[in-house]
Amino acid sequence: MEKGLLEVLSSYQGIRSELIPILQDIQSNFGYLPEEIIEDVSKFTRVPVSEIYGVASFYSQFRFTPKGNNHIMVCTGTACHVKGADKIVEGIERHLNIEEGGVTSDKEYSLESVGCLGCCALAPCATVNDDIKSNITIKDIKKIFRQKKK
Ligand code: FES
Structure with a gap:
């Protein structure tokens, strides 16, 4: 053990x-x-x-795979859902070539959709590690991950 x-x-x-x-x-x-x-x-x-x-x-708090170096949590709570959170999740999945719940092959990013992050006025929003990303658009996805990707 x-x-x-x-x-x-x-x-x-x-x-x-x-x-x-x-x-x-x-x-x-x-x-x-x-x-x-x-x-x-x-x-x-x-x-x-x-x-x-x-x-x-x-329970959604439990994971069966390790997180990537940068863990992305996209809020799909009501306020974010209404503002297109599902499209943001899809956009990130496409951009990073992973599925929700998965990790990129270089272990750089993992993606998870979660309930309310507590910043509904900033919807749609997400976090990358401890960094909050607010009012995200599809265009922002490339910008956010270009900054982080080496
Ligand atoms: S519903 Fe997304 S932060 Fe509250």
């Missing part, structure tokens, strides 16, 4: 009701839920692997 995982699990007893907090701690330590770690969690909690995937898939 990986050292980081041992540290996470050391504060738990291994009971079923701890599953979500355990997954949250793993995600915050590893940045995502690695497959081999889910198997270890299954042994520790005695919750079947398939059930852990079922629970983790239900």
Whole structure:
């Protein structure tokens, strides 16, 4: 068992009701839920692997793949949706040649669509790491990623 995982699990007893907090701690330590770690969690909690995937898939906070160096979160909440957030997601997917939820082959970018980012007056908006991008248009996509791409 990986050292980081041992540290996470050391504060738990291994009971079923701890599953979500355990997954949250793993995600915050590893940045995502690695497959081999889910198997270890299954042994520790005695919750079947398939059930852990079922629970983790239900909550959008959990990821099964690592993030890219630059993590893009496009808001698809109501205000952003009304202002064309879906087109922004599609535009980024095309520009970076990835699907929502995926990572570019050079691991430079990962893309995720999320609920309200809390800046509805700036819709449609997104974040790239901690940087908020507001009133995004399709034209902005090339500009935003030209600045970041090496
Ligand atoms: S709906 Fe997009 S920031 Fe609130």
